[in-house]
Amino acid sequence: MKRSRIGFSAVALLSASALVLAGCAASDEPAEGDNAAIITTNGSEPQQSLIPTNTTETGGGKVITSIFAGLVSYTADGDVENEVAKSIESEDGQNWTVTLNEGWTFTNGEAVTSDSFVKAWSYGALLDNAQSSSYFFDNIEGFSYDENSELTGLDVVSDTEFTVALINPEADFPLRLGYSAFMPLPESAWEDLDAFGENPVGNGPYMIAEDGWQHDVQIDLVVNPDYDGVRKAVNGGVSIIFYTSQDAAYADALGGNLDILDAVPDSAFATYESDFPGRSVNQPAAIFQAFNMPYYLEHWSGDEGKLRRAAISMSIDRAEITDVIFQGTRTPATDFTSPVIAGHSDALAGSEVLDFNPDEAKKLWAEADAIAPYGDSVFDLAYNADGGHQAWVDAVANSISNTLGIQAVGKAYPTFKDALNDRDANLLTGGTRAGWQADYPSLYNFLGPLYVDGAGSNKEGYSSPEFEKVLAEGASASSVEEATAKYQEAQEILLVDLPSIPLWYSNVTGVYSDTVDNVVFGWDSVPLYNEVTKG
Amino acid sequence: MLWYAGKRFLQMIPVFFGATFLIYFMVFAVPGDPIAALYGDHPPAPGVIETIRAEYNLDKPFIIQYLLYIGGLFQGDLGTTFSGRSVTDVMAQAFPITARLAMLALAIEAFFGIIVGLVAGLRKGKLFDASALVISLLLISVPTFVVGFVLQFIFGIQLGWARTTVSGAAPWGELILPAIVLASVSFAYIVRLTRASVADNLGADFVRTATAKGLSRRRVVTVHVLRNSLVPVVTYLGVDIGSLMVGAIVTEGIFNINGVGGTVYRAITLGEGPTVVSFVAVMVIIFVLANLLVDLLYAALDPRIRYAN
Numbered sequence: 098m099k100r101s102r103i104g105f106s107a108v109a110l111l112s113a114s115a116l117v118l119a120g121c122a123a124s125d126e127p128a129e130g131d132n133a134a135i136i137t138t139n140g141s142e143p144q145q146s147l148i149p150t151n152t153t154e155t156g157g158g159k160v161i162t163s164i165f166a167g168l169v170s171y172t173a174d175g176d177v178e179n180e181v182a183k184s185i186e187s188e189d190g191q192n193w194t195v196t197l198n199e200g201w202t203f204t205n206g207e208a209v210t211s212d213s214f215v216k217a218w219s220y221g222a223l224l225d226n227a228q229s230s231s232y233f234f235d236n237i238e239g240f241s242y243d244e245n246s247e248l249t250g251l252d253v254v255s256d257t258e259f260t261v262a263l264i265n266p267e268a269d270f271p272l273r274l275g276y277s278a279f280m281p282l283p284e285s286a287w288e289d290l291d292a293f294g295e296n297p298v299g300n301g302p303y304m305i306a307e308d309g310w311q312h313d314v315q316i317d318l319v320v321n322p323d324y325d326g327v328r329k330a331v332n333g334g335v336s337i338i339f340y341t342s343q344d345a346a347y348a349d350a351l352g353g354n355l356d357i358l359d360a361v362p363d364s365a366f367a368t369y370e371s372d373f374p375g376r377s378v379n380q381p382a383a384i385f386q387a388f389n390m391p392y393y394l395e396h397w398s399g400d401e402g403k404l405r406r407a408a409i410s411m412s413i414d415r416a417e418i419t420d421v422i423f424q425g426t427r428t429p430a431t432d433f434t435s436p437v438i439a440g441h442s443d444a445l446a447g448s449e450v451l452d453f454n455p456d457e458a459k460k461l462w463a464e465a466d467a468i469a470p471y472g473d474s475v476f477d478l479a480y481n482a483d484g485g486h487q488a489w490v491d492a493v494a495n496s497i498s499n500t501l502g503i504q505a506v507g508k509a510y511p512t513f514k515d516a517l518n519d520r521d522a523n524l525l526t527g528g529t530r531a532g533w534q535a536d537y538p539s540l541y542n543f544l545g546p547l548y549v550d551g552a553g554s555n556k557e558g559y560s561s562p563e564f565e566k567v568l569a570e571g572a573s574a575s576s577v578e579e580a581t582a583k584y585q586e587a588q589e590i591l592l593v594d595l596p597s598i599p600l601w602y603s604n605v606t607g608v609y610s611d612t613v614d615n616v617v618f619g620w621d622s623v624p625l626y627n628e629v630t631k632g
Numbered sequence: 633m634l635w636y637a638g639k640r641f642l643q644m645i646p647v648f649f650g651a652t653f654l655i656y657f658m659v660f661a662v663p664g665d666p667i668a669a670l671y672g673d674h675p676p677a678p679g680v681i682e683t684i685r686a687e688y689n690l691d692k693p694f695i696i697q698y699l700l701y702i703g704g705l706f707q708g709d710l711g712t713t714f715s716g717r718s719v720t721d722v723m724a725q726a727f728p729i730t731a732r733l734a735m736l737a738l739a740i741e742a743f744f745g746i747i748v749g750l751v752a753g754l755r756k757g758k759l760f761d762a763s764a765l766v767i768s769l770l771l772i773s774v775p776t777f778v779v780g781f782v783l784q785f786i787f788g789i790q791l792g793w794a795r796t797t798v799s800g801a802a803p804w805g806e807l808i809l810p811a812i813v814l815a816s817v818s819f820a821y822i823v824r825l826t827r828a829s830v831a832d833n834l835g836a837d838f839v840r841t842a843t844a845k846g847l848s849r850r851r852v853v854t855v856h857v858l859r860n861s862l863v864p865v866v867t868y869l870g871v872d873i874g875s876l877m878v879g880a881i882v883t884e885g886i887f888n889i890n891g892v893g894g895t896v897y898r899a900i901t902l903g904e905g906p907t908v909v910s911f912v913a914v915m916v917i918i919f920v921l922a923n924l925l926v927d928l929l930y931a932a933l934d935p936r937i938r939y940a941n
Contacts, residue, residue: 144670144715153674227683229676242677291716312717313725313890314800341898344781345797345888352789352796483901512901513672514664521668532673546674553675 130630133333135317136613138357138624139346140337142313146294149280150221150228153536158277159337159623163318164299165280166326168195168214169271175383175437175538175620177271180326181209181281181300183257185274190266190573197257203283204304204321211259213281215251221278222248230278232553233536236270238262266573268580269539276537302328302627303335315339330627331615347608356613356631357624361606363485366424373608381428381436382622383535384603385543388478388493388528389596392558396471404465406595409476409528410450411458412500418492419601426606430599433588434543435535437620440581447592451599455500462501477508477527481516486530493600520556529557531597538620540584544568548596559596633931640924644917651916652909653698659905660694666903670714688714701906711906713899719910722895727914729802730891733883734876736804736811741819742869749826749865750858756831764827768820780813780886797888810887814880818872825868829861836860863934870926874919 143157152161162170168182179185181201187193201209220226222234224245234240238250250262263270273279281300286293297305302324309317319334338355340346343362349355351372361369361377370377390397390406397405415429428436430451431443465471478494480486490507497505508527510516519525533554535542545568546552550560564587571583591597605622613631618624667684668675675681685691689700704711710719752764771779787809788796794809833839834857842856843849881893892911899907930937 142715146716153671153676224677224679225683227676227680227687229671229680231680232677235677242679294716311800312721313895340797340888341890341894342885342888345886348784348788348796348886349888352792354796512664512669514662514666514669514901514903516664517669518664521665534673536674553677554673 130331130614131333131632132331134631135319135334135336136332136356136626136629136631137336137338137354138626139340139343139349139355139359140316141341142339143316145229146291147297147310148228148290148294149277149282150217150226150230151294152277153229155623156339160305160316160318161277161280162623163301163303163335163626164297164305164321165277165301166201166299166324166328167276167280168197168274170326170328171275171538171620173617173619173625175439177275178327180275180328182271182274185271187270190268190270190575191263193261193263193270194254195259195261199257200325201300202323203298203300204323205283205285205298207283207285208256209281209283209300210256211253212256213283214279215248215253215259216287217280217282218251218278219248220282228278230276233273233276233278236263236265236267238264240264265569268572268574269541269577272539273537273542300324302326302330306334313339328625328627332626332629332631335626350608350610353610353612355610357607357609357616357629359605359607359618359622359624361426361608363488366426366606369606369608373610376609376611376616378607378609378616378618379426379604380618381602382605383435383437383538383620384532384622385430385433385435385534385599386427386530386532386601386603387430387433387597387599389531389557390528390598391523391525392560392596393523394525394527396465396469396474401465401468403594404461404468405471406598407450408458408461408465408501409497410595410598411452411454411461413493413496413598413600414453415451415601416453418489418496422489422492423601426604427601428604430601432585433547433591433597433599434540435602438535438538438540438543440540440584442585442588445585445592446589450592450595458500462503471503473504475527476503476505478505479508479510479516479519479525479527479529481511481513481530482509483512489600490530523558525557528598531557532603535621540581541568541572544584544587544591545572548591555596557596559594561590561594561596564590564594633928637924637928640920640927644920647916647920648913652702652913655912656698656701656905656909657694659900659903659908660697662903664903666690666714670902688712697905701909705910710910713907714902714904719907722907723910723914726890726892726895726911729889730877730880730884730893732802732804733807733811733814733880733889733891734873736807737815737818737876738869738873740811741815741822741872742865745819745822746826746858746862746865749823750830750853750861752823753827753830753834753861754853756827761827764823768823771816771820776813776817776882777886779816780810780883783809783813784886800890802889802891807889810883810889813886814876814883818868818876821868822865825865826861829864830857833857833861859933863930866926866929866933870922870929873922874915877918878915 140159141156144154145151147157147160149161152158166180169177170180172178181197183196183198185195218234221228222231222240237248239246239248252260283298302321303318304321306317306319315336315338317336320330343360344364346358347362347365350358392398419427419429431448432445434441478490480490494505494507520529533543533547546554548555548559549565567583567587571580574580574583605618607618609616613629615628615630616624667681689697712718748764752761755761784796787794795806798806839856842852878893880891881897884891884894896911
């Protein structure tokens with residue numbers, strides 16, 4: 098735990114400064130403002146109808162977390178608070194007993210019971226239902242990726258109690274329960290799920306206004322008067338306006354048509370702080386950005402590959418790039434997770450490989466050349482041109498060229514789809530941009546899906562039994578502290594192997610108009626709408 | 633004349649099938665799995681992706697996909713977007729907005745373009761003419777997004793005369809500023825076309841004859857000079873209807889207008905075949921109709937042009 102203290106205090110400092118920025122002297126100050134005022138904010142059309150287990154992107158996620166309350170919810174710092182759950186307990190980290198608070202109802206009047214959770218999770222996990230979040234249930238007994246299989250690990254004891262049997266122990270299982278996939282659904286949903294997805298009925302702090310979802314235009318949320326959880330709203334509702342470009346959203350914020358903008362466009366990085374003096378936010382988010390070197394390429398596997406990856410990593414001047422290209426809206430990486438996650442550390446053993454060190458980089462590169470000469474092969478770095486990555490990719494390539502004296506270039510794919518295709522088909526000719534945004538505030542969520550052999554997002558072929566062993570020990574640790582220590586140890590293995598070369602953590606950059614106060618951005622980069630006061 | 637129009641209508645049938653087939657093929661030929669790409673860095677389980685691919689017929693060969701699409705088309709079903717909305721709904725939402733925007737832009741560029749061009753042509757070499765030339769040159773050379781951002785900043789943010797972006801319903805009033813932006817480049821071309829054409833016709837034989845017959849200057853200019861000068865302008869406007877309908881991507885983006893250009897752009901990047909093809913098919917029809925209208929207008933404007941049976 099010693100190492101992580103720095104991480105914790107950094108988070109505390111950041112959240113404190115966010116509070117100061119918000120002009121809120123102390124959090125116990127009574128909320129002022131108009132209880133009926135509607136906050137306007139930016140968003141995007143949900144990619145799918147609003148079914149919690151089928152919503153994995155931010156556009157729909159924002160709505161789901163506002164209109165549903167799960168067993169737990171997250172505070173701004175990513176801590177877990179009970180919502181519907183009274184307690185979530187386990188002796189061994191494998192068999193969990195969940196007890197629910199009584200009195201919770203959906204906005205159609207139905208009570209929230211054990212069935213509301215168990216049925217929704219079972220539906221989400223079943224192969225044939227093709228829910229995009231199905232893999233979140235893969236540690237519950239009975240789950241199968243290959244056939245329709247009931248979640249036998251879920252057992253309803255009574256209306257207010259159910260048990261969950263996991264396949265492998267998971268000490269921080271409750272951490273993931275605030276994610277949208279784990280929300281309850283009312284009985285009425287099962288009559289016609291398609292219709293329900295168009296007009297979902299939830300139990301969260303907000304509900305969708307009548308005819309509130311105008312496709313491709315906006316979603317209007319109003320306060321759910323029956324909600325009595327920890328996220329009680331102090332405003333009248335939220336209108337999420339869909340923008341296809343962040344520039345248009347920024348113009349609206351400047352023009353006074355938008356109260357809160359949670360993504361400042363690149364074009365405004367230099368000016369947003371002066372455009373919105375004292376009303377802007379720039380804090381690390383749970384987004385990790387890196388690039389990966391495929392193991393199937395010549396020169397990039399075995400000992401030679403290890404040396405080359407370390408050399409590449411040390412030849413990138415992260416501080417300068419985040420400063421010049423991103424105007425300080427990125428934070429140079431010190432590990433494989435994010436500073437907003439409890440247990441993040443900037444002092445892992447071996448993290449000096451992430452420092453800019455041209456001499457050492459040249460030395461390691463020469464050592465690799467002694468194994469097999471690199472010759473005048475071109476080093477390329479793939480990115481999708483539709484995502485605004487060109488500037489930093491070129492800067493990284495330049496940094497590598499200048500340090501190592503090799504020819505490093507960016508390789509643009511027209512769209513994300515094209516780039517993904519070559520990644521999936523093992524057709525890359527060089528490195529590839531990679532990124533990860535956490536689904537729930539846990540170190541494991543940054544490690545398991547990305548570096549375990551065969552995991553969904555481990556596309557470049559990293560495989561390390563040693564890493565997987567330590568990771569599994571972390572997952573089955575008996576306490577969160579012990580788990581964190583193991584996860585940090587697992588990352589120290591990654592720092593040696595560098596299956597992914599960490600670059601930086603993306604910050605969340607936001608601005609808000611003088612019509613609103615108490616704007617605090619959560620660990621997941623989404624403002625805590627329920628706490629915003631207006632008028 | 634009617635025979636001519638009928639023949640042109642019939643020609644639309646092969647054009648329609650040819651265009652939809654080619655476009656469907658192009659969307660199909662773009663590499664990459666559209667479903668896997670939907671989920672970004674968080675891919676769902678492989679079984680889930682397969683099921684969704686099957687749902688959108690993406691697992692079938694190209695020709696089957698196309699025939700299924702055409703089959704649905706005849707039953708009035710244009711398929712669904714990846715978000716599960718029917719393409720018909722999306723079209724019913726986007727086309728009216730874009731049509732309003734395009735009509736406004738067309739009216740603005742035609743009205744102001746022809747007047748400025750006419751005056752400039754009549755006063756060739758004078759101050760007004762010189763300034764019209766400079767301003768039009770400026771508008772042609774400055775990219776639309778610059779004009780868009782500048783006007784948005786001045787009128788939307790600084791002066792507050794217009795909304796910075798257009799609201800969902802896109803009423804006429806809010807579309808004026810975007811329409812001006814959209815019309816700016818074409819306005820400049822129309823000024824130049826009209827001016828050159830007017831200046832040309834002023835020296836033509838029929839104008840000299842008309843003046844010699846003792847007609848008033850006003851009548852000579854409006855009936856003889858202007859009417860004959862409009863032939864190239866009308867050609868340009870006809871082509872422009874099409875590009876205004878489809879080419880407003882930049883303007884739509886700046887003002888957050890939920891129109892045709894942006895929808896097609898997003899559908900192309902997502903690889904959403906049915907959406908792209910349905911939209912483009914309608915655009916092809918609009919193009920063909922606009923061209924037909926232009927051809928028919930020629931006859932009305934220029935007595936030398938007649939469509940024989």
